[in-house]
Amino acid sequence: MEFLKLIVNHMNSCLLHTRSIEEERMRYKALAGLNHQKVMFFQGISHELKTPLTLMLSPLEDIINAHPQEAPIMPHLQIIRRNARRLLKLINSLLQFSNIESNKLEICYRETNITKFTRELVSNFKNMAETLGLNYVIDIPCRDDFNQAVEDKVYLDHDMYETIVFNLCSNALKHTWNGSIIIRLYPDYKDKKKMIVLEVSDTGVGIPELALPNIFQRFYRIKPQHSRSYEGTGIGLALVKEFITCHGGDITVTSVVNKGTTFKCWFPIGCEHLPTNKIHFNNVEIPINNGQELYTG
Structure with missing residues (x-):
């Protein structure tokens, strides 16, 4: 009788271990899916933000170059340029990270x-x-x-x-x-x-x-x-x-x-x-x- 109990307990342990492995595998698969969605989101939103921001910076530089440094509007223009560049730098960093995680980083x-x-x-x-x-x-x-x-x-x-x-x-x-x-x-x-x-x-x-x-x-x-x-x-x-x-x-x-x-x-x-x-x-x-x-x- 004791022998049968040992066999039953061992089988239960094996089943629980198998179930635990399967649950862990499913959890890992779900996390991998979420991570992929996160990467795709970052790539998508970064590209959508980068394009108009880049198009804004070029005419902004032209306006700054067309005004003398002592013009009253110049400090405001420089604040706009500095913060636009800061935002562009952040977007580029997010793109680089998403490219690293998706193995799409171009390296030479x-x-x-x-x-x-x-x-x-x-x-x-x-x-x-x-x-x-x-x-x-x-x-x-x-x-x-x-x-x-x-x-x-x-x-x-x-x-x-x-x-x-x-x-x-x-x-x-x-x-x-x-x-x-x-x-x-x-x-x-x-x-x-x-x-x-x-x-x-x-x-x-x-x-x-x-x-x-x-x-x-x-x-x-x-x-x-x-x-x-x-x-x-x-x-x-x-x-x-x-x-x-x-x-x-x-x-x-x-x-x-x-x-x-x-x-x-x-x-x-x-x-x-x-x-x-x-x-x-x-x-x-x-x-x-x-x-x-x-x-x-």
Whole structure:
């Protein structure tokens, strides 16, 4: 009799386990369906918003260029342009995220003169930093010295790298009231592998220690401190991490409240770590997208 009870109990356990697996499978399928609908919604609404906004910005630029800087209407026009660009930047970020989740992100890694490209990108922020009274330091070696130290070619997706640089530099400007912002590019070792490090450090408000593990999560926002702008969606740093991961790299951060923050972006050298069907071997110069908005609120 005891033996029969053991068999019955075992069969019940098996049935319950099977039912649990099936329920979990159905739950996963339902969540996957909801996620797909969310991605499609973001893509649809982003495209619908981007088209009229882009069409608005072009004539707005013409109006601004047609008026003298001292015209009474100019401050109002500049406010409209700044916020329209901010909205366009948000829409582009949402599109990039939805493309990542739906595996539709177009990636093209190409051989890059990273010293020249980085210097051109970060130089866009120099006038802004000087206007704000900050010491803006670009510590990037010349191409020959850098290449000699690296000893291999560097492959980047230019759109992704541009987004990485613009987000990190914009954040540094937004959260730094006095002192300096330093941009460095140099080779270093991580896990016994030589890599290229893009370092962005500032003497700004810093990030609380408890928040550091969460800052790369999507839509995570730190409680506002003394910053120039409180706008933000929590998308920027999450997107930076996603794009660095696409390059086979990593991002680290150290910060002390009221002392400053340092981000280090680690990029592997060569192209062995990249999918071969995404590598473009013809070295063609790609113009920088000057449509990126530089703002601190």
